[in-house]
Amino acid sequence: MQEPRTPTAMITGITGQDGSYLSELLLDKGYTVHGLVRRNSSTSRKRLEDLFHDKTIYDKRLFLHYADLDDTTTIRRILINTLPDEIYHLAGQSHVGASFEIPESTCEFTAMGTLRLLEIIRDLPNRPKFLHASSSEIFGRPDRSPQNEETPMRPVSPYGVAKTFATQMTKLYCESFGFFACNAICYNHESPRRGESFVTRKITRAAAAISLGRQDHLLMGSLDARRDWGYAPEYVEGMWRMLQHDQPGDYILATGVEHSVEDFLREAFAVVGLRWKNHYQVDARYLRPAEVCELRGDPSKASEVLGWKSQTNFNEIVARMVRSDLDLLASQERHSGSSRVSSEMDPTQSRRVTS
C-alpha cells in the first residue's frame, strides 16, 4: 500500500522573517516544506539555521530550491516537480523606504513576480491554494481608520503600488479563473528576526548596543509616524488559517491598536533603563518622499471567520526584541571580541539612506 502523501507547501521568501516562522509552523504540523531562495555569494541562511541542525527535518521534509522571482522557467520546473498543495508567496522587495530608490526592481519582483507565479500555477496539473502576503501599504493615506477589507486602495509608495497590483491580480485570478487565492493584508509585524533596516529592529538593536557602550547614538527619520505593530509568528499562523478555510478570501491581519515611532523608542530604551531623548538624532536622510500616517487595521473578519486574534501586546514585543538583541550582542562579543556597532548598517543604502 502507498504511504499517504504528507501535505506539501511551497514558500517563496523562506529566508525572510515570515518565511522562517512559517516554515517552523508548517513543519510542526507535519508538512513537507519547499522553499525558493535566490542565489547569492553567501550560503548563510541565519533564520533557518535551527532547522538545518535538526537532521530529522533537513534533507527529509525541508528542501530549498534556487530561483529568483523573475526566473519563470526555473519556478515552473520546481513547481511541476514538487506539486505543492499550498503556495505561500512571501518573497519580494519588502522595504518601503528603499522602494523610492529602486522602484523598477521593486515592481519587477513584487508586482510582476506575483503575476508570473499566478500564470505558472494556471498551467499546473494540480491547482495549489495560493496565499499572497499583501500589505497595509495598499491603503496609503486612507480616508478612514481603522481600515478593513473594503477600504479603497490609495498607495503612496512604489512598494505600495506594486503590492496593490499584486493584490488585485490575486483577487482577479480567484474571481476569474477559480483559483483558491487569498490576500493576507498584513499590518506591520515584528520579532527578533525582523530585518535590521526596519525601524523597530533598528531601534531595539541600537538600544541594546548603546546600553552596552557599543554604539553612540541612533539616527532616525520621522518619529510621528504611527503603525499597528503585531508579533510575526502570530501573523504566519493567520496566513495558514486562511488556506485551511473552505472558501478563499482576503483578510486583514492586524492588532487594531496603533503606536508612534516615538512610543517604540521610549519603550525600547526604557527596557535597558535609558532615556531615549539622550541618544537619538533626527537625520533627514531617513525621511521618505511620501509618508503614510495613520495605518490601523480592523481584524474583525479574521477573528469572526478564522478565529484569529493577535495575542502579544506592544510592550511585550518591544521587550522581547530588546532582550534578544542584548543576547545577540553578548554572544557576538564572546565569539569575536568586542566591536563597535554602526548605526548605518543598511545594505540597501545608496545616495539617500533608507534604513
Ligand code: NDP
Ligand atoms: P523579509 O524582507 O524579511 O523577507 C523577504 C524575502 O523575500 C526574503 O526571503 C528575500 O530573500 C526574498 N526575496 C526578495 N527579493 C527576491 C527575489 N527577487 N527573488 C527571490 N526571493 C526574493 O520580509 P518579511 O518576511 O517581513 O515579509 C514577508 C512578505 O510580507 C513580504 O512580501 C513583505 O512585503 C510582506 N509584508 C510584510 C509585513 C511585515 O510587517 N513584516 C507587513 C505586510 C506585508 P533574501 O533572504 O535573499 O533577501
Ligand code: GDR
Ligand atoms: P514600514 O516599516 O515602512 O511600515 O513597512 P518601517 O519599519 O521601515 O518604517 C515604519 C515607520 O518608521 C519610520 N521611520 C523609519 N523607518 C526606517 N526604516 N528607518 C528609520 O530610521 C526610520 N525613522 C523613522 C518610517 O518613515 C515609517 O513611517 C513595513 C514593511 O514590513 C513592509 O514590507 C510592510 O508592507 C509594511 O510594514 C506593512
